[in-house]
Amino acid sequence: NAGVTQTPKFQVLKTGQSMTLQCAQDMNHEYMSWYRQDPGMGLRLIHYSVGAGITDQGEVPNGYNVSRSTTEDFPLRLLSAAPSQTSVYFCASQRVMTGAHEQFFGPGTRLTVL
Amino acid sequence: TQLLEQSPQFLSIQEGENLTVYCNSSSVFSSLQWYRQEPGEGPVLLVTVVTGGEVKKLKRLTFQFGDARKDSSLHITAAQPGDTGLYLCAGGKTSYDKVIFGPGTSLSVIP
Numbered sequence: 277n278a279g280v281t282q283t284p285k286f287q288v289l290k291t292g293q294s295m296t297l298q299c300a301q302d303m304n305h306e307y308m309s310w311y312r313q314d315p316g317m318g319l320r321l322i323h324y325s326v327g328a329g330i331t332d333q334g335e336v337p338n339g340y341n342v343s344r345s346t347t348e349d350f351p352l353r354l355l356s357a358a359p360s361q362t363s364v365y366f367c368a369s370q371r372v373m374t375g376a377h378e379q380f381f382g383p384g385t386r387l388t389v390l
Numbered sequence: 391t392q393l394l395e396q397s398p399q400f401l402s403i404q405e406g407e408n409l410t411v412y413c414n415s416s417s418v419f420s421s422l423q424w425y426r427q428e429p430g431e432g433p434v435l436l437v438t439v440v441t442g443g444e445v446k447k448l449k450r451l452t453f454q455f456g457d458a459r460k461d462s463s464l465h466i467t468a469a470q471p472g473d474t475g476l477y478l479c480a481g482g483k484t485s486y487d488k489v490i491f492g493p494g495t496s497l498s499v500i501p
Contacts, residue, residue: 280432309489318396318478318493319433326486334488366432370489376421376440377482377489381432 277302282367282382289357289389297352297385299367307370308350309334309379310342312363319366325350326372357389393417394479394492402498406468411495413479414461422462422481424453427494433478436464469499 283298301308306327311319311334321334325344339361341353350369354361364386368379395414403409413422421440425433437446439455439462446453450473452465466473476496482489 307486311491319480319491321488321490324488332488335490368432372485376438376485377423377480378435378438379423379433379480379489380435384430384432 279303280367280369280380280382282365282385284385285383286386287388289354289387291358291389293357295354295357297354297365297367297387299350299352299382300348301350301367301369301380302348303369303371303380304347305369305380306347306372307377308344309368309370310340310350310352311366311368312336312361313366313384314363322352322365354387359389361387362389363387394481394490396477396479396492396495398495399493400496400498402500403469405470405499405501408465408467409469409497410463410465411477411497412461412463413492415481416460417483418459419481420459420484420487422455422459422479424462424464425478425480427476427478428474433476466497469497471499471501473497474499 309324310322323342325331367382370379424436427433442457442459444455450467476494478494480491
């Protein structure tokens with residue numbers, strides 16, 4: 277099992293460009309999330325999905341779109357990149373267990389917006 | 391808004407010392423998780439606590455969930471340089487709820 281994979285590992289964008297960060301998991305987990313992590317800070321939730329066709333906003337959703345057409349994939353789209361979106365992005369997946377949220381994380385995508 | 395706070399923010403100790411880090415909230419969580427993150431990598435799950443008052447041990451690490459399920463602590467006995475990293479707590483109110491993270495405690499264990 278590969279677990280949670282993310283591509284690309286590094287990306288540099290110019291202000292106004294759009295791009296999609298890819299995330300895939302092979303554990304058949306219903307629940308997937310996207311977080312961003314800025315220096316000196318913990319992880320902030322961008323969007324999450326509790327199953328195919330279902331998505332919801334997290335703490336910092338502005339400027340990002342998601343969709344969940346399959347259980348395996350949960351791409352994150354930046355519509356018009358801004359310097360404030362420079363960050364490390366982590367995707368995570370978890371099985372929906374009663375009362376627990378044990379997440380498995382990908383290696384991250386390091387994004388710089390100039 | 392469910393908010394998780396962690397203290398201390400930074401901790402630098404000598405090898406062999408004991409330490410405790412805290413995770414606090416005004417909200418009730420169905421469970422809390424502790425993760426450790428090393429530079430350049432994603433967080434890795436250490437433990438989940440589900441029942442109020444629960445204590446779990448993982449070698450030299452002891453985790454406790456508060457009776458009211460609003461707070462948790464992580465105690466490390468005889469810290470080693472390999473314990474160095476960012477310790478994060480996280481939780482959600484229900485199985486399908488959003489999962490939020492605290493800001494983390496950055497631990498440095500000096501040989």
